[in-house]
Amino acid sequence: MTNLAKPLDQLEGSVSSELDGNPPIWVTRIKGPYRDNLYVNNAKILQDRSNYIQMNHQHKQQVLHVIDQVLVPVRSANKDTVQIYNPDAFQFLNQSENLDLEHHRVRSFRQRVNQNNKGNVFLAEGKNTFFIPVDEGFKPTPRPEKIDQKVIDGHVIPNHVLFTDATPKDKDYETLAFSDNVRVTISFSTQSNGKTSSYYVKSNTIVGDPNHIEGVVLAEIVKANIPVRNGVVHLIHRPLMVVDTTVKQFLEDQEDGPLYKFYNKIRDEGGDFMQEITRMRDLTLFAPSNSAWSAAKIDTLYNPDKLREILNLHLVRERLTVEKIRDENVNQVQTAAERKKLYFNVIRNGHNVTLTVEGGGVNATVIEPNIAATNGFVHIIDRVLGVPYTNVKEKLQSDPMLNNTYHLGQQGNFNDELGDKTKRFTYFVPRNHAWQKAEIHFPSAHKKLFMKDYGYHVRQILERHLVVADRAYTMADLKHLANDTVVLPTVRDHLKLRVKESDKSYYVEWQGEWIHVYRPDVECTNGIIHVIDSVFLKESDVRVSGNPPVPLMSPHVTIMLSVAMLFSVKWLLL
Structure with a gap:
């Protein structure tokens, strides 16, 4: 009232x-x-x-006015304690033992505020948002000493009163620790813990110094929306800005948080994966969220060896931030899984930058980037890598690198046939860059292909890239067929290829040209895509012809695939 x-x-x-x-x-x-x-x-x-x-x-x-929840004020713990009405944030800190904060205590943070003479920050008039870590968050023991004046400033957002439901998610707000030398922002987010969701805040040290490491610190709000005279207080489970845990310790700290399913899977079935990331001095972990693990249904699909390969696919043996990937144009990187890489795509929308990462045929979005640890970074992603959930058609449609091939396949409904769940496809798919090369070498043919009147020729050329059999073939499968000639059912021509492996990459030879396999073994639910750097294209492919189109999966058309391996590969474990 x-x-x-x-x-x-x-x-x-x-x-x-x-x-x-x-x-x-x-x-x-x-x-x-x-x-x-x-x-x-x-x-x-x-x-x-x-x-x-x-x-x-x-x-x-x-x-x-009718509202959707009860307004709860600051209340004294009981009638026998000092009655406190309308405290500011500093009085809240000093009188916390007399307030009804459930089981939470904030003595440790109050002590650091007083020792650093920062009480004025919490006395400030106006509209402010204060984040106060509870005592349980001050372990391990060295952590309290890291709460200096700058860190305390990093727990206050001036000029904004931000309540959880009324605040946009993932919007950055400048803290008092935002200056020329150090720049720290805070944003709100929600994470699913199964049936319920929890509120989190993350500090992002955009510019740091020797005492304040750049990166994100994620903290759960354990008691939210406590109104005070000069703003609002949120109690959080650990201090912001302080980076003093390894990646392993961060995962353990999230036992009931947004990564608890990932952590449990590593702990229970990951073998020595946890020990491996403990030994590493520089690493980046792409950690699937709880909802990602639930959607992937990994428990029922994979044996221990396959599970370990999936875990390794999420691990990179170097430090990678979103900014490094963006600014240094990092397109791909080797993972801890043998011969498995991750491929990055940076999507810019104004000032917003979104990073997507593909591994094992799965394209995931980074939803919580740059969580900092003493030995690397954690990025929370919305899919489990290496567990395909799209068929060949859907993969072509969703992958921006394959836009041109998908667009051509729309002619004559060629793409629709790639969604057939009863067949197994091995599809050599030219990426967009390959079509750009084709435009330079075969400008007339390229121009005609992208005209609607030449759908028949488009189908002929795409069918040349497509193998249909009772199984899909990885590049390793083709390599193991070295010096053998096999007949595989396909839909166009007698495609003769050789395969070689060099500098940890695969190459296929077609018409005397060695073509780099840019992304091998992109797994789909009904086959495998190999993304290649050139098109299987000849100038004579596009000509006026009255021949009727050959239907997909014509029973009498086969492919002769001659596979040879050049034993120049260096077997290295990164």
């Missing part, structure tokens, strides 16, 4: 409540396409049921 009648269009900033001490009720107005969304503290105003205006018997206006 407030002492002023405020219709919706007059609600701004804050209003004083009728509770003892008149603590403020903070108002958040979020612009919407049709109308603004309004929150009071963390409660959303149900506008269709609000703005009910009447006059009381004293002829004074009254307004009723």
